[in-house]
Amino acid sequence: MADGPLLRALFRCHLWASARLMPVLVTNRSFEEVLRWAPLASSTPYRGLPSAYIVASVNRTVRHPWLMRDRRCLREGLLGHRFLRLAGFDPDLRFGVEPQSMQAQRLSAHCWVCLDGKPVVSDKLPGMVEIYRHHADAVKARPA
Template identity: 85%
Template sequence: MADGPLLRALFRAHLWASARLMPALVGKRDFEAVLKWAPLTSSTPYRGLPSAYIVASVNRAVRHPWLMRDRRCLREGLLAHRFLRLAGFDPDLRFGVDPQSLHAPRLSAHCWVCLEGRPVVSDSLPGMVEIYRHHAEPGKARAA
């Protein structure tokens, strides 16, 4: 289906529902279960939508978080990765940690999405060390 009003309306409805359901479905699940929200292969029902449109729509959908407030980058990253993939793009979801937080009561972690090697949703924060890259490479993800 070519980019048009119907495709954009379907995309916006799917994104809206996914953004609202994600906090309940991701909850306090382990990392492997969370990554199921960022499939490495998928159909491409939104092929034809520009990546900039998808990223802007995701940013709008998560603008006022009332759930997952402390994990905003995760929510934004999972949604962006998922919908870019559904549009036929090949994004990678990157995860990093602040080494200074390794001995703190709470680990400081961050995620961001890159497309063709460039950050499109968030970016690595100063001091963060990339520890994992979720990316389709002959059917599997790879560690950084």
């Protein structure tokens, strides 16, 4: 389907519903279960939508979080990755930690989405060390 008003309306409805459901569906889940919201392969019902439109829509949809306030980047990252993938793009979802927080009671972590190596949803924070990259190539490279 080519980019047009109907495709954009369907996309916005799907994004809105996903943004509202995700906080409930990822609560108390393992990291692997949470990553299911960022599929590495999917159909492409939103092919034709520009990546800039998808990113702007994700940012607009999650700008006033009423749930997941303390994990805002995770919500943005999962939605950004998911909907870029549904549009046929090849994003990667990156995770980092602040090394000084490793000894603290609460780990300081962050995630962001890159497309063609450039951050498009959030960005790496100063002092963060990247610890995981969720991307199809990384999964293929894992030993069996």
